[in-house]
Amino acid sequence: MTSPTFALTATTGKLSSSILSHILNSSLLPPSSLILCTSTGSPTHPHLSAAVSRGAQVRRADYDDPASLEAAFAGVDRLILVSTPAIALDFNEAPEGQGRERQHYAALEAARKVGVKHVYYTSLAFACGGKSESKAGVMVAHLRTEARLQQLAREGSIQFTSIREGLYSESWPLYFGHWDLGKDNNGRSEVKVAGDGKITWTALSDVALGTALIATDKDSAKWEGCKVTLAASKGGITLAEMAEMVGKRLGREIKFEVVDKEEHVKYYVNQRGMDEPFVRWWIIVIALSFLVSVVTKIALPLFGENNIIAIAHSSSCVLFSSSSSSADDFRYTRLFKVRSRTTLLWTIQESSSS
Numbered sequence: 625m626t627s628p629t630f631a632l633t634a635t636t637g638k639l640s641s642s643i644l645s646h647i648l649n650s651s652l653l654p655p656s657s658l659i660l661c662t663s664t665g666s667p668t669h670p671h672l673s674a675a676v677s678r679g680a681q682v683r684r685a686d687y688d689d690p691a692s693l694e695a696a697f698a699g700v701d702r703l704i705l706v707s708t709p710a711i712a713l714d715f716n717e718a719p720e721g722q723g724r725e726r727q728h729y730a731a732l733e734a735a736r737k738v739g740v741k742h743v744y745y746t747s748l749a750f751a752c753g754g755k756s757e758s759k760a761g762v763m764v765a766h767l768r769t770e771a772r773l774q775q776l777a778r779e780g781s782i783q784f785t786s787i788r789e790g791l792y793s794e795s796w797p798l799y800f801g802h803w804d805l806g807k808d809n810n811g812r813s814e815v816k817v818a819g820d821g822k823i824t825w826t827a828l829s830d831v832a833l834g835t836a837l838i839a840t841d842k843d844s845a846k847w848e849g850c851k852v853t854l855a856a857s858k859g860g861i862t863l864a865e866m867a868e869m870v871g872k873r874l875g876r877e878i879k880f881e882v883v884d885k886e887e888h889v890k891y892y893v894n895q896r897g898m899d900e901p902f903v904r905w906w907i908i909v910i911a912l913s914f915l916v917s918v919v920t921k922i923a924l925p926l927f928g929e930n931n932i933i934a935i936a937h938s939s940s941c942v943l944f945s946s947s948s949s950s951a952d953d954f955r956y957t958r959l960f961k962v963r964s965r966t967t968l969l970w971t972i973q974e975s976s977s978s
């Protein structure tokens with residue numbers, strides 16, 4: 625039987641290139657069945673070379689250029705659509721169709737036109753258990769994209785799986801008062817946030833592995849219509865705890881303070897010179913109500929020992945399979961190495977000393 629043709633978008637990026645590495649290293653697919661999409665179509669990027677030398681094709685797929693998307697997805701059976709980093713599109717409460725989802729819709733329309741059968745969309749875990757609402761501004765474009773995917777599936781155009789990726793351990797600086805590794809390691813000693821709560825940080829490589837395993841599962845029907853959350857199940861770390869970890873690493877105290885939303889905006893805009901639309905968009909992510917209600921109250925029970933999902937579990941990493949009864953009910957089936965908590969500690973140590 626011939627392998628289905630697979631395309632991955634944004635393969636020069638951290639997530640997509642890690643998914644690609646897992647596919648290659650674990651021989652999940654023959655490299656010749658892979659189409660690596662980048663915004664330029666240049667095959668010379670270092671993240672692509674291993675796959676290209678083994679027979680993968682590179683194509684140009686620019687989310688802002690529908691014709692390039694159609695050409696890139698021609699002949700593709702399964703598509704891993706990685707969410708766009710164009711966050712500025714979301715600012716100032718962009719209406720539906722004008723936020724980041726605009727680029728995702730363009731990719732989905734191209735996929736529909738050329739007959740892609742199954743789209744695996746890399747969503748975000750700021751909504752759990754299949755829920756379709758979230759208090760996080762960063763989640764809006766993902767929920768809109770998921771709604772579009774559901775619509776396409778209802779119409780019978782494309783099957784989909786939404787893979788809600790947990791917060792990468794590697795992205796801790798974003799959450800830690802917009803910590804700038806370049807400047808802040810050398811002197812900043814104060815972090816203000818608009819809320820705190822436990823976050824189950826998850827190594828990017830772990831979510832990439834989970835994504836690769838789901839997308840390459842031979843039984844793709846098992847994942848149809850699923851919203852799967854991939855996140856560490858244990859070991860949540862608060863931002864206050866992170867302040868201690870970073871302070872210890874840097875050898876100075878980091879004063880950590882939870883302030884109200886408006887004080888937070890004033891501090892980052894007036895004192896730290898950041899752009900207000902960005903600060904306001906991101907604040908919802910770190911607002912107390914959000915972290916506590918979404919991450920602690922909702923996510924942790926779901927990410928608990930008998931959880932429905934999760935790849936990282938204390939000292940082992942688990943893969944799951946869907947049950948036939950519920951799209952969001954998954955059971956562990958295999959064990960893998962875990963890196964999530966250690967990656968967080970490691971990235972704090974590494975980046976704090978850079």
Ligand SMILES: NC(=O)c1ccc[n+]([C@@H]2O[C@H](COP(=O)([O-])OP(=O)(O)OC[C@H]3O[C@@H](n4cnc5c(N)ncnc54)[C@H](OP(=O)(O)O)[C@@H]3O)[C@@H](O)[C@H]2O)c1
Nearest residue numbers: 634636637638639662663686687688707708709790791792
């Ligand atoms: N779960 C989390 O904690 C978390 C954290 C950060 C981000 N995210 C989300 O996950 C996504 C992937 O994260 P990442 O860390 O891999 O991001 P990244 O390393 O910054 O990579 C972004 C990728 O997007 C591609 N891209 C940019 N503009 C494009 C366009 N117009 N058309 C097609 N591709 C375009 C870039 O491709 P080229 O090099 O070809 O331009 C690059 O490969 C992000 O975009 C964001 O939505 C999640």
